[in-house]
Amino acid sequence: MELANTPAANRLHIGIYGRRNSGKSSLINAITGHDIALVSDVAGTTTDPVYKAMEIHPIGPCMLIDTAGFDDEGRLGEMRVEKTRKAMDKTDVALLLFSDGDFEKEEEWLRELKKRKVPVIPVISKADVRADLEGLAARVKETTGLPPVLVSAKEKTGVKELLSALVRVIPEDFEAESITGRLVNEDDVVVLVMPQDIQAPKGRLILPQVQTIRDLLDHKCIVMSVTTDKLTGALGALAKPPKLIITDSQAFSAVYPLKPEGTLLTSFSVLFAQYKGDIGAFTEGAAAIDRLTEQSKVLIAEACTHAPLSEDIGREKIPRMLKKKVGLGLTVDMVSGTDFPDDLSPYSLVIHCGACMFNRKYVLSRIQKAREHGVPITNYGVALAKLTGVLDKISF
Ligand SMILES: Nc1nc2c(ncn2[C@@H]2O[C@H](COP(=O)(O)OP(=O)(O)OP(=O)(O)O)[C@@H](O)[C@H]2O)c(=O)[nH]1
Ligand SMILES: [Mg+2]
Known part of the structure; x- marks a missing residue:
């Protein structure tokens, strides 16, 4: 990756x-x-804001901004506070830490963040050593209007809850990245394999294909689209092998043997699993397929209440393939729409639809919910790639 x-x-x-x-x-x-930020008991350890690019599951690529304490004093201290203030302008979501004592500074910064329309998550840090945690939490709630997340970095508690709170406040239109940006650079040649079979709508292309082409053009790539039978011809027409082939997953077995060495291969559904969710969580989740037994229960969750095309994948194709692999005793439950159960504990795996009609935030919140319950989650595209044995041959 x-x-x-x-x-x-x-x-x-x-x-x-x-x-x-x-x-x-x-x-x-x-x-x-990871131990990426410098920690010490000396007040004022962090001076300038420190920007750390990190992949946080299930949110995806994030930039964590560590700042100097906003109560820093003296001439240098004030300069540092000024830099912390500037970091607010780049902040999409703020974690505001509360400690014992008065909240004068915290309230001032809360106002500043609100003025900038930055969502704030109140956090009580060092929860393991707070004398009156409940009283402190009540005061924070009164001040911020929100129940604080109680975290102990020392005992590693409250981190899952913090991630859930983050997923809840990310903007509705949050798209962490482009569809193909992880795999391509300017001037790369990319070949798209798009079978135009009975499932393809007459006279047009399906939306993921259109969006992918647009995204590749935005990345200044050189794009070639073919049907499966023209792939050999297309590769022959190129002066050198393409950087990437993106195929419809149904054509995967036909495309894979033709792939030149050194060319990356991926599928539209895997690209969209990342674009609309978190491929890391989904591939991890798909690994649970190998651990299923006939005693296991699998939940198939569809976001739409009526989805004629994917209905076939979720209701028939995937259950059939799972039972073939695991045994007929496997229990497969199905939910659709907003019926996502509160209690996921009976399940060994959740397989979610591609959520084409929903935004990324929606999918991320479901991933996070499954993670909170310790239940692996994957989606249709990644599950199919896993069940057909192609997942480890794919780039994402
Ligand atoms: N008991 C306990 N101690 C903690 C916890 N988190 C941090 N500490 C300790 O508190 C001290 C300060 O931690 P830092 O993470 O450096 O605090 P900071 O807010 O970054 O401090 P500055 O950079 O100086 O503004 C260190 O001695 C940590 O070991 C916690 O959850 N529990
Ligand atoms: Mg620090």
Whole structure:
């Protein structure tokens, strides 16, 4: 996965604000699971804002902004606070840390963030050492209007809840990245394999194909579209092998043997699994297919209440393939629309539809919900790639 390709502007910028020593840098390390920010018990350890590009599941590419404490003092301290203030202008979502004591500074920064229309998640840091956690939480709720997330970076508690809170506040139109941007650069030649069979609508292309072509043109790629039978001809017409072939997943077995060595191969459904969700979570989830037994229960979740085309995939094709692999005893439940169950614990796996009619935020919130319950989740496209044995041959 080429993360370096995600431009900074497309990353969700998460700013972390609080007093000196409130545990901002430790919180970053807890969220990412890595020791990337410098932590010490000296107040004022972080001076300039530090920008860390990170992949956070299930949100995707993010930019974490570690800042200097907003209660810094003295001439240098004031200059540092000024820099922290500037970081607010780049912040999409703010984590505001609350500690014991009065909230004078916190309220001031809350006002500043609200003025900039930045969603704020109140956080009580160092929850493991707060003398009166309940009282503190009540005061924060009164001040911010929101229940705070209680986090201990030391004991690694509250991080899942914090991720859920983040998913809830990301903007409705949040699209972390482009469809193909991880795989291509300017001037790359890309061949699209688009069988025009009975499922293809007469006289036009389906939306994912159109969007992919548009996205490749935006990346200044050289795009060639063919039906499956013309792939050999197309490759022969090129002076050198293409950078990437994107195929309809149904044509995968025909395309794979023709792929030149060194050319990347992916499918429209896998590209959209990332564009509309989180491919990392989905491939991890698909691995659970290997662990299913006849005692397992699988939940198939469809976002639309009526979806004639994918109905066949979700209601027939995937259950049939799963039972063929696992055994006829496997239980497959189906829900649609907003019926996503609150209790996912009976399930060993959730397989979600491609959510073509819904935005990424919607899909991410479902991924996060499954993660909170410790239940693997994947989607139709990735599950099909896994069940047909092509998932590990694909780039994403
Ligand atoms: N008990 C406990 N201590 C913590 C926790 N988080 C951070 N600390 C400690 O608090 C101190 C300050 O942590 P930092 O993460 O450096 O705090 P900061 O807000 O980045 O501080 P500055 O960069 O100086 O503004 C360190 O000694 C940490 O080990 C926590 O969850 N529990
Ligand atoms: Mg710090």
